[in-house]
Amino acid sequence: MKIGIIGGGSIGLLLAHYLKKHHQVCVYVRSKRQLDVLEAEGLIFEKDKNCIKEAINVSLFSKWNGEEELTILAVKQYQLPPILEKMAASNTNVGGSLLFLQNGMGHLKWLEGVNAKNIFVGTVEHGANKVAVNHVIHTGEGLIKLALYRGDNLTILTDMVKIPVENFPFIFEEDYQEMLLNKLIVNAVINPLTAALNVNNGMLLENPHYYYIFKEIFNEISSVLSIVDKENTFYYVENICRKTSLNRSSMLKDLDENRPTEIDAILGYVIEKAREGQMNAPFSESFYHLIKGKEYGEGRK
Numbered sequence: 001m002k003i004g005i006i007g008g009g010s011i012g013l014l015l016a017h018y019l020k021k022h023h024q025v026c027v028y029v030r031s032k033r034q035l036d037v038l039e040a041e042g043l044i045f046e047k048d049k050n051c052i053k054e055a056i057n058v059s060l061f062s063k064w065n066g067e068e069e070l071t072i073l074a075v076k077q078y079q080l081p082p083i084l085e086k087m088a089a090s091n092t093n094v095g096g097s098l099l100f101l102q103n104g105m106g107h108l109k110w111l112e113g114v115n116a117k118n119i120f121v122g123t124v125e126h127g128a129n130k131v132a133v134n135h136v137i138h139t140g141e142g143l144i145k146l147a148l149y150r151g152d153n154l155t156i157l158t159d160m161v162k163i164p165v166e167n168f169p170f171i172f173e174e175d176y177q178e179m180l181l182n183k184l185i186v187n188a189v190i191n192p193l194t195a196a197l198n199v200n201n202g203m204l205l206e207n208p209h210y211y212y213i214f215k216e217i218f219n220e221i222s223s224v225l226s227i228v229d230k231e232n233t234f235y236y237v238e239n240i241c242r243k244t245s246l247n248r249s250s251m252l253k254d255l256d257e258n259r260p261t262e263i264d265a266i267l268g269y270v271i272e273k274a275r276e277g278q279m280n281a282p283f284s285e286s287f288y289h290l291i292k293g294k295e296y297g298e299g300r301k
């Protein structure tokens with residue numbers, strides 16, 4: 001299958017490495033510098049301290065015209081609006097399929113207006129870290145879950161699930177809301193804590209004091225979001241945290257690089273739900289403002 005990946009960041013480059021084993025992949029980047037380096041030097045993929053260098057197809061996003069059967073949007077949630085505007089203005093991808101892999105649930109409100117025959121959403125449970133424009137480290141193995149948001153063509157999703165890529169499984173989920181909600185809880189617990197404390201994911205489980213807050217935040221968020229099976233959901237969050245223990249969460253990396261974070265799509269969403277349900281959410285409120293304060297104090301790109 002022909003697959004376009006918009007965004008040559010941590011997740012975009014990780015996907016390019018694994019998907020190119022079975023598909024024709026093109027990564028659409030926005031900077032000429034990244035294009036030039038990827039073309040000249042190839043992609044460096046690193047896992048467990050082993051590096052491999054490989055050629056990848058790369059192009060500028062301005063050249064994207066929706067020719068691929070599937071286009072994966074691997075950008076931050078707050079980076080979607082200009083991309084969706086370009087897609088709307090150029091009226092491309094009417095017959096194609098789009099897959100959105102953003103953390104949080106804030107982007108769902110934008111998908112209604114997107115002109116594509118099929119829209120899929122997914123969640124990423126891997127850890128990945130782009131350390132140079134052409135160098136990505138796979139820091140934690142996990143799953144990518146995929147679900148249909150709108151449309152009727154499930155073949156693309158089932159193809160992705162059926163064609164096994166070693167160490168990089170895809171699974172199909174029936175209910176996109178439940179899938180995104182479960183991942184939202186993971187990100188609402190792990191990302192703001194790691195970003196506020198400036199620690200790798202694993203430290204939240206290792207340090208008993210951080211683990212105490214981890215549990216308290218989980219309890220609050222799972223109540224606000226009316227999670228029925230709290231015990232299993234807690235193990236799910238803990239398990240992803242353990243599997244990505246070496247990872248600096250995407251929110252922490254955003255702060256490291258003075259970029260805006262996805263806090264609005266993550267804890268902002270939880271706070272909105274708490275207000276709707278007239279509930280108090282002091283941990284969520286505090287961590288929301290801690291991260292907003294760090295964004296404010298440390299400058300934005």
Ligand SMILES: NC(=O)C1=CN([C@@H]2O[C@H](COP(=O)(O)OP(=O)(O)OC[C@H]3O[C@@H](n4cnc5c(N)ncnc54)[C@H](OP(=O)(O)O)[C@@H]3O)[C@@H](O)[C@H]2O)C=CC1
Binds near residue numbers: 010076077079
């Ligand atoms: N990294 C991780 O371990 C995980 C990330 N996620 C989620 O995956 C999503 C992607 O995250 P991640 O890969 O880490 O983010 P990154 O910030 O590493 O990558 C985003 C990339 O998108 C590029 N981009 C932004 N706008 C455009 C555009 N208009 N055209 C082309 N490229 C564009 C950026 O380009 P430029 O470099 O030029 O700014 C950047 O390379 C997020 O929602 C994140 O929360 C989920 C699980 C784990």
Ligand SMILES: CC(C)(CO)C(=O)C(=O)O
Binds near residue numbers: 126
């Ligand atoms: C899975 C996890 C928690 C990995 O760090 C993530 O989703 C993120 O960093 O955004």
